[in-house]
Amino acid sequence: MQFNSRYPTLNPKLYHQQDPSPLHGAKAGHFNQALAEQLNWSEQDQAAWVEICSGQKTFAEFPPLAMVYAGHQFGQWAGQLGDGRGLLIAQILDKNNQTIDLHLKGAGLTPYSRMGDGRAVLRSTIREYLAGHALNSLGIPASNAVGFTSSDQGVQREKLERGAMLLRTSDCHIRLGHFEWINQYQADLLPEFTQKCIEWHYPECLSAEQPILAFATRVIQRTAVMISHWQLVGFAHGVMNTDNLNITGSTLDFGPFGFMERFRPHWINNHSDHQGRYAYQNQPSMGHWNLWQWLNNLVPLCPEGYDKEQWKQDLAACLEHFEPTFLEHYKFGLAEKMGLPSFHKDSFDCAMAFLRILQSEQLDYTQSFIRLQNQDYTALLDDCLDRRQFESFLSQYHSIREHQDIEALNQRMTEVNPHYILRNHMAQKAIELAEGNDFSEVERLFKLLSTPFSQQPELERAEDLAPLPSDQPELVVSCSS
Known part of the structure; x- marks a missing residue:
């Protein structure tokens, strides 16, 4: 090393x-x-x-x-x-x-x-x-x-x-949370600590007119991009406290996480989250809230000669980058998953119509995109009680794709829609075997998840591709670890 x-x-x-x-x-x-x-x-x-x-x-x-x-x-x-x-x-x-x-x-x-x-x-x-x-x-x-x-x-x-x-x-x-501790208990360390964070992780900000503002903006943007990626694959972190988010926008601290199966925007994977604060649909707003708390800890870094009230306003302005950054990446990513041109004015509305169908029909999030990718519209339609809703969506979908480079759009779908996610019951089976010193299922899942965008019939099992039957209770995942 x-x-x-x-x-x-x-x-x-x-x-x-x-x-x-x-x-x-x-x-x-x-x-x-x-x-x-x-x-x-x-x-x-x-x-x-x-x-x-x-x-x-x-x-x-x-x-x-x-x-x-x-x-x-x-x-x-x-x-x-x-x-x-x-x-x-x-x-x-x-x-x-x-x-x-x-x-x-x-x-x-x-x-x-x-x-x-x-x-x-x-x-x-x-x-x-x-x-x-x-x-x-x-x-x-x-x-x-x-x-x-x-x-x-x-x-x-x-x-x-x-x-x-x-x-x-x-x-x-x-x-x-590092900044929160320093600001609360060792405020004299804040300038040097922040400087080192910029040097180590955001050196491009050193040449900015106000490096701290540039640093804050980059942290906010990276966090927004990370959460947009979570939303696109249906990942729920489960415990988005300020001590569980880092400054580089990379996912940290897996506890009561989950990959959503049936599309339920209000889904709470963490059964210790009794109020649903960290439900799947709340993750963008919770990221925004955490960053707002974090920015308060940068207020003492007001440069010499800088108006303090203006400094507060300029820090607050950094947070204005969160929503447009999140929406840009989420909308673009969703268009790719749908096989729709991101520039078309109706692509996002069409994608939302598809998600509303998944929600009302309680369809599997991951496999529904695979069916759309495979143009298996009959299978999707057969799973819908409200057939008119799906037929209306499909008409709009074909209309938007008309006269587009269908081959390129379809190719991109295969690159962004995974066949396999880590469903809770898959992990649970591996755990139960491992507790008996059998790590073969850990090995199988490790291999399966290594190339999630490619079908692996020699490795996959039927339970890898679907939620548990509706008559089986959902696995309880809590903060206990």
Whole structure:
């Protein structure tokens, strides 16, 4: 590995250095060799992946550390938080010369554990491992993982479960909540910390007339793009607190996430979210709210000689980029999924008509787009109780596509509409087998989700392509992990 140890150069008040606490009886779970190679892991590193991914081996070039941050959770100020069960164990350069964090999750108690035990269970570890892989394979920026290990050590949740560790990778673990903690508890560190964030992650902003405003705008835009990608594939994060969003617009902290199956805009995947704050349809507005909270923490960075009221107005103006950026990418992406020209004045209305059909008929989101892509209009029509509604949509759809480059539009549909998503019941089956030391289903899903835009009849199963039958209860996913 080629180390680029940046975070330890910051003020020590921002972290606590400590070694991980390995679990007893650590054993191999699954290894992402392609990612390890992308990270320039040597053959020796790859051979020692179980020791690295279970906290038994650390690196002299980077003393492991737990970050401190704060956050708003479910809309309420939660005060000091931090890495309560995770450690940043390295920062390394990948093959593209990009700095990547290696973060070990489930590594034991830290000063920021609060009431937690510092551990992770096999159930949530497998879900995060597969979810990060799925999103990356869909082309959506997200944390990934080199591998995970299980163990013989029990961890108490609602019941006693098997402990596990995950070696997560991300381009950044600096969260919106880092700024909230600094502004609340160590305000003198804010200028230098912000400067480093710009140097490390947005160096193009350094030459701007007001680098902080340029930085704020880029963070807002990247977050808007990320959420537009979530909406397009039906991904619900489940717990969009300010400590769970980072500054580079890459998906972080998979907990009670879910990929929507039947199209329900009000769908709440996180059963701990009793008010539906983080329902699928609310994700854009929640992203906007989080960024508004974050911008308040940049107010003290008003440059010398700058009118303070004007500075507040200029920061607020940065947030005006969120909605148009989100809508631009969402509308363009939806047109591509539909096989419609993005420039046509009626394409978005037509796409909305299709989504209304999916909602009223409770059709599967992912497979309905595949049927549209395959021009299997009869199958879609047969699933509709209101046939007139679908026939009206289809008439408009054909009218818009008339005289267009149909071949190019159809080709793009095959590139953006996945055949496979990580449905909750798919992950659950892999978890149940893994709890009996059978990781074959993790391997199958890992392969299946590696190329989600291509049909894989040799790997797929019928349950990969449809929701659970309506007479079976929906899987309950909560913040417990």
